[in-house]
Amino acid sequence: MAGLFDIQDNFLSAILESRNDAIVDEILEHDLSVGGLSVQERLNIYRNNTFITLKRALAQNFPVLCRLVGQQFFDHMAGEYVQKHPPITPLLMTYGVKMPEFLDDFDAAGSLPYLADVARLEHLWNMSFNGPDSEGFDLEELNKVDPEKFEDIILKLLPNMQLMSSIYPVLDIWLANQTEEGASTTVNLERGPCHLAIYRKAQEVEIMPLDPASHAFFGLLGAGKTLGSALVQMTGKYPAFNLQEALQNIMRNNLIAGFEFAK
Amino acid sequence: MTKNLKPKSLLVASAMAAALTLSAVPAVQAKGKAEKCYGIVKAGQNDCATATTSCAGTATKDGQSDSWIYVPKGTCAKIIGSSLKSGK
Amino acid sequence: MSDPLTMGNNNFDPIPTNAGIGLKPQHYEEILSLGPDASPKIGWFEVHTENYMGAGGPPHYYLEKIRQDYPLSMHGVGLSLGTADGLNLDHLRGVKNVVDRYQPALVSEHISWSIANGVYLNDLIPLPYTAETLQITCAHIDQIQNFLGRQILVENPSSYLLFKSSNMEEPDFINEILGNTGCGLLLDVNNVYVSCQNHGWDARDYISRLKPETVGEIHLAGHSVKEWRGQSLRIDDHGSNVCNEVWALYDYTLSLMGPKPTLIEWDNNIPALMTLRQEAERANTLLNRDQCAKNSG
Numbered sequence: 001m002a003g004l005f006d007i008q009d010n011f012l013s014a015i016l017e018s019r020n021d022a023i024v025d026e027i028l029e030h031d032l033s034v035g036g037l038s039v040q041e042r043l044n045i046y047r048n049n050t051f052i053t054l055k056r057a058l059a060q061n062f063p064v065l066c067r068l069v070g071q072q073f074f075d076h077m078a079g080e081y082v083q084k085h086p087p088i089t090p091l092l093m094t095y096g097v098k099m100p101e102f103l104d105d106f107d108a109a110g111s112l113p114y115l116a117d118v119a120r121l122e123h124l125w126n127m128s129f130n131g132p133d134s135e136g137f138d139l140e141e142l143n144k145v146d147p148e149k150f151e152d153i154i155l156k157l158l159p160n161m162q163l164m165s166s167i168y169p170v171l172d173i174w175l176a177n178q179t180e181e182g183a184s185t186t187v188n189l190e191r192g193p194c195h196l197a198i199y200r201k202a203q204e205v206e207i208m209p210l211d212p213a214s215h216a217f218f219g220l221l222g223a224g225k226t227l228g229s230a231l232v233q234m235t236g237k238y239p240a241f242n243l244q245e246a247l248q249n250i251m252r253n254n255l256i257a258g259f260e261f262a263k
Numbered sequence: 264m265t266k267n268l269k270p271k272s273l274l275v276a277s278a279m280a281a282a283l284t285l286s287a288v289p290a291v292q293a294k295g296k297a298e299k300c301y302g303i304v305k306a307g308q309n310d311c312a313t314a315t316t317s318c319a320g321t322a323t324k325d326g327q328s329d330s331w332i333y334v335p336k337g338t339c340a341k342i343i344g345s346s347l348k349s350g351k
Numbered sequence: 352m353s354d355p356l357t358m359g360n361n362n363f364d365p366i367p368t369n370a371g372i373g374l375k376p377q378h379y380e381e382i383l384s385l386g387p388d389a390s391p392k393i394g395w396f397e398v399h400t401e402n403y404m405g406a407g408g409p410p411h412y413y414l415e416k417i418r419q420d421y422p423l424s425m426h427g428v429g430l431s432l433g434t435a436d437g438l439n440l441d442h443l444r445g446v447k448n449v450v451d452r453y454q455p456a457l458v459s460e461h462i463s464w465s466i467a468n469g470v471y472l473n474d475l476i477p478l479p480y481t482a483e484t485l486q487i488t489c490a491h492i493d494q495i496q497n498f499l500g501r502q503i504l505v506e507n508p509s510s511y512l513l514f515k516s517s518n519m520e521e522p523d524f525i526n527e528i529l530g531n532t533g534c535g536l537l538l539d540v541n542n543v544y545v546s547c548q549n550h551g552w553d554a555r556d557y558i559s560r561l562k563p564e565t566v567g568e569i570h571l572a573g574h575s576v577k578e579w580r581g582q583s584l585r586i587d588d589h590g591s592n593v594c595n596e597v598w599a600l601y602d603y604t605l606s607l608m609g610p611k612p613t614l615i616e617w618d619n620n621i622p623a624l625m626t627l628r629q630e631a632e633r634a635n636t637l638l639n640r641d642q643c644a645k646n647s648g
Contacts, residue, residue: 001516004483005435008467015472026479028513030550036582042512045313045586050474052314057473060306070337077333087471090401090429090442092308108333111347129302130405143283147276160407175298177338189344197295203409206297214295227275243274247282249295303409304376307402311428311461311475312589312618313509315575 002026015047016083054082057092062099062122064177065115077106094126114173114189117166121174121207124162124198128205131160134257142259149261151228155221156258157250161199163218169194171209201254208253213238217246226262364422366456366568366612369638370631371395371424373616378624379413385624387420391632395456397424397614403453404445414453424457424568424614425450426537429471430495432505433464433478433488438495447499457568457612459504459537460495462488462525479514480524485531492532504535504567509542509574509587511549521546522560535567538611540601541593545574545585554600563608571601571634572616590619593630602637610638 002010002022010022020043027043030036055078059066066074085098099119109115145153169191176185195215197208210218216238220230227243234241250256374382374396382393396417403410403425414423429442450458463475478484496503507525519527529536538561547554573591576583593601593615605611615630 003435004433004479004481004487007479007514007516008435008464011476012467012470012472016470026514026516028515028517037511037579037584039512041579045511045584046474046476049313050472053310053473056314057308060308066337068337068339068342069335070339073333073335073337087473088469090309090431090439090465090471090473091404091445092473093402093405095308109335112335112339112342113347114342125300125302129305130408130410133407133411139283139286142279147280148272150279151272151275171298173342176341178300186341186343189342189347200408203303203412204299204301206299208295208297210295227279228271231271231275244278244281247278248285251282251286253295253297303379303413305409306376307399307410309399309401309428309473310589310618311399311426312572312616313474313587315586315588315590315619 011046014043015050016086018047051079051082054087054092054095055079057095058082058099061092061094061096061126062119064122064174065099065119067177068112068115068118068173069109073108077109080106093130094123096123096126099123114166114168114170117164117168117170118173120164120166121170121196121198124164125205125207128160128162128198128200131162131200134158134160134201137254137256137258139251139256142256151226151231152262153227153259154224154262155227155250155256156260157218157221157255158199158201158257161197161218161222161255163195163197163215163222165193165195165212165215167193171196171207174207197255199255213241214246214249217241364454364456366422366424367394368610368612369394370613370615370634371397371422372627372631373614373618374398374414374417375617375621376410376413377621378627379417381624382417383413391628391635393421393628393631394635395422395424395612397426397457397616400425400427400446400449400458401429403449418453423453423455424459424612425453425455426506427458427460428473428475429465430460430491431464431466431471432460432462432491432495433484434466434491435464435487436467438491439466443495443498446495450499450501457504457537458499458501459506459568461506461508462528463508475508477508477510477512477514480517480519480521482518485519485524485527489528489531492528492534496532496534502534504537505529506537506539506570507542507546509539509545509549509585511584511586513550521552522557526560526562526565529562529565536561536565537568537570538566538604539570539572540604541570541572541574541597541616542587544597544600545587548583548585555603558600558604559607566608566611569601569604569611569613570616571597571613571630572618588619589616592626593633598633598637601634605637613638 007026013019014023024039027039058078081102087095100116103116103119168189171194172187176187195210195212197210217234231243371394403414461475465472543554543557571593572589573593575586575588577586613634615627
């Protein structure tokens with residue numbers, strides 16, 4: 001008889017890789033002559049349950065992906081994903097972090113090159129949905145700051161804010177697939193790239209399309225750069241960048257969670 | 264802003280001051296357009312039941328057929344454009 | 352509140368000895384708009400701990416509000432008490448954070464395993480009942496109770512297979528755990544029924560071997576029946592009403608143990624809130640009858 005560690009290790013292989021040989025010897029044979037289930041059949045219940053619940057978690061975490069490829073294909077794809085990337089934490093609310101890279105290598109979906117970026121957007125949406133709440137920030141606090149010190153300020157954007165860029169119009173694709181019925185409008189991929197901020201202020205997740213410069217600026221703020229050093233980096237790369245407009249956009253949309261001074 | 268600030272400091276200071284002033288005025292149109300999605304009934308994924316789908320109750324092995332028979336058949340038909348590659 | 356049947360060693364909103372229901376996001380708004388006094392009254396709520404372990408967002412927003420009006424029980428599915436390669440300490444810290452935040456009256460987990468080699472299977476898999484498993488499981492329960500600074504309840508599993516190496520019967524194994532660790536029992540009457548039917552055990556005998564004073568909570572749920580080659584297998588899917596056989600076994604349990612806080616679990620094909628409240632009322636009827644009998648006898 002194997003010890004507990006080996007039993008669990010062998011059970012895992014049976015579930016994820018259909019390698020039942022090592023575990024079947026450990027499982028009690030019920031009386032088959034009266035119609036009971038075989039050991040293999042009993043194991044299959046656990047295998048099916050694991051796959052069904054994990055695939056269901058993926059379908060809930062990637063609803064747009066699911067609509068785009070259809071339930072049957074998604075089911076197959078999610079099964080492959082579970083085998084390749086089973087969860088490594090018991091929190092399933094953000095299960096599927098590797099879906100974009102999985103899709104990049106998933107030949108059966110090779111004709112739909114934008115899928116990985118749609119998956120990235122949905123994962124970031126989940127991260128924002130479950131991410132830290134922000135306390136709310138009063139712009140009056142910034143009015144109290146000595147203008148001379150503004151360049152040394154590190155603006156903290158919403159703590160659940162996520163940023164992404166895609167060469168495909170993934171926000172349009174996402175928007176067209178928000179209802180159970182699926183897309184009613186046609187999306188042309190030639191509409192080109194998009195840059196997005198995904199964040200949650202109260203209970204609703206919002207997605208804001210950004211121009212490339214604002215996207216880069218948000219990224220610099222997110223990386224903890226001071227306004228002064230962010231400006232220097234921005235003007236080098238984006239000569240047309242307008243700091244005042246970018247700040248105004250941030251303030252008007254209440255994207256500031258707080259600020260601190262560089263040490 | 265009466266002190267002699269270095270050019271960069273001045274730029275940041277004036278941009279901030281202007282943004283703060285203008286942001287206090289009701290926005291005509293925020294520059295970025297936020298698309299909202301509520302999602303408050305998003306189910307909790309962790310539970311302790313055995314799945315109901317008939318497949319969980321059947322003792323047959325879950326279908327693991329070859330990938331080539333699976334073709335996306337969803338709303339992807341509505342996504343068009345010349346950058347679509349042909350499938351393998 | 353001097354009810355000795357109310358387990359949990361904090362005195363913060365103890366779970367009342369009546370019926371509660373599992374909290375589902377589909378019902379958040381309706382629960383808030385009903386308010387705590389709507390009839391039939393909901394005694395308390397239970398949540399799956401892991402669904403409230405994100406940093407923030409709507410799940411916390413709603414649970415905070417609902418927690419203000421109702422006692423709460425947190426029922427975990429991810430600690431994997433019987434895992435041979437040690438508890439996931441990150442997860443345990445996460446559980447402590449959320450328990451500290453919501454101060455639930457009850458904290459529970461399962462007598463099963465779901466993690467091996469760092470992979471989480473999201474299923475409650477049975478254990479071989481051996482001295483080795485007992486030692487590992489008890490050590491983990493001790494570790495959890497010490498870390499959380501409170502008693503936990505552990506739930507008897509439902510299962511579809513048994514291990515050859517088991518040399519203890521399930522109720523005896525459970526009693527050993529309770530005796531060794533001082534934890535309480537979350538007696539899932541539906542699980543007892545499902546497992547006993549699947550393995551040919553006697554459900555009343557199983558329940559009569561448990562110690563009433565160790566039971567801190569009872570679970571009731573629906574299950575389904577699948578037929579194979581003329582034999583049936585019970586699948587614990589929490590997707591329907593509690594069946595009459597399980598109600599009868601619950602009635603028997605109460606006759607042995609007296610009233611206990613009882614949860615209606617429903618995790619698949621989630622029905623209207625009213626259906627859950629009606630199931631809870633049915634449990635309350637049996638609980639009240641036993642309460643009266645106990646008071647007058």
